[in-house]
Amino acid sequence: xxxxxxAQTEISVVEKEDVTLDCVYxxxxxxxxLFWYKQPPSGELVFxxxxxxFDEQNEISGRYSWNFQKSTSSFNFxxxxxxxxxxxxxxxxxxxxxxxxxxxxxxxxxxxSVKP
Amino acid sequence: xxxxxxxxxxxxxxxxxxxSLECTVEGTSNPNLxxxxxxxxxxxxxxxxSVGIGQISSExxxxxxxxxxxxxxxxxxxxxxxLSDSGFYLCALKGGSNSPLHFGNGTRLTVT
Numbered sequence: 001x002x003x004x005x006x007a008q009t010e011i012s013v014v015e016k017e018d019v020t021l022d023c024v025y026x027x028x029x030x031x032x033x034l035f036w037y038k039q040p041p042s043g044e045l046v047f048x049x050x051x052x053x054f055d056e057q058n059e060i061s062g063r064y065s066w067n068f069q070k071s072t073s074s075f076n077f078x079x080x081x082x083x084x085x086x087x088x089x090x091x092x093x094x095x096x097x098x099x100x101x102x103x104x105x106x107x108x109x110x111x112x113s114v115k116p
Numbered sequence: 117x118x119x120x121x122x123x124x125x126x127x128x129x130x131x132x133x134x135x136s137l138e139c140t141v142e143g144t145s146n147p148n149l150x151x152x153x154x155x156x157x158x159x160x161x162x163x164x165x166s167v168g169i170g171q172i173s174s175e176x177x178x179x180x181x182x183x184x185x186x187x188x189x190x191x192x193x194x195x196x197x198x199l200s201d202s203g204f205y206l207c208a209l210k211g212g213s214n215s216p217l218h219f220g221n222g223t224r225l226t227v228t
Binding site: 091 | 216218
């Protein structure tokens, strides 16, 4: 069975601090996709990144970076120099290849609060 | 660009009343469409998905149903709402094999 665990329910940081959101996944598929979505207070889910299981290169996009390690089944997300606008619930998700990212298994989310 | 329209944004309905939530998409043809529900505990769960007109797959047994009468229209319905149907309902589309899943703004349903 597929499962995504985000052990951190809530994180609170002060602006400009770096913060890492943890994601651990379980799957028997040899090929799969991992995702991160952001849900701001307005409620919509904003796509941040998709990574397939064959690409273990870390990725950086501005203040955001992602560390994918198959050996530990983890796909962690780091925000550098956090800002108040980063406050949101962040979801890690997993899908198998046949559906290529439509049928997502979501973690329970991590609520990040960035205080000024 | 792809756009997802969901309405209404919020809805309060009594137990036993019917439900119809509509999702329409623009900027894409023959998308895969999805209904997800987010309960109070924050986790999102896939309810239904559709790969084409009239084609509906249900992921979990429940009080709800879905229909896809047109290529860019996806409807979530219930004949009689239960308290447990309360939640945040999100429509999503996938425009192609290399496209990520994009979500609409959602409908917050409260069943009283």
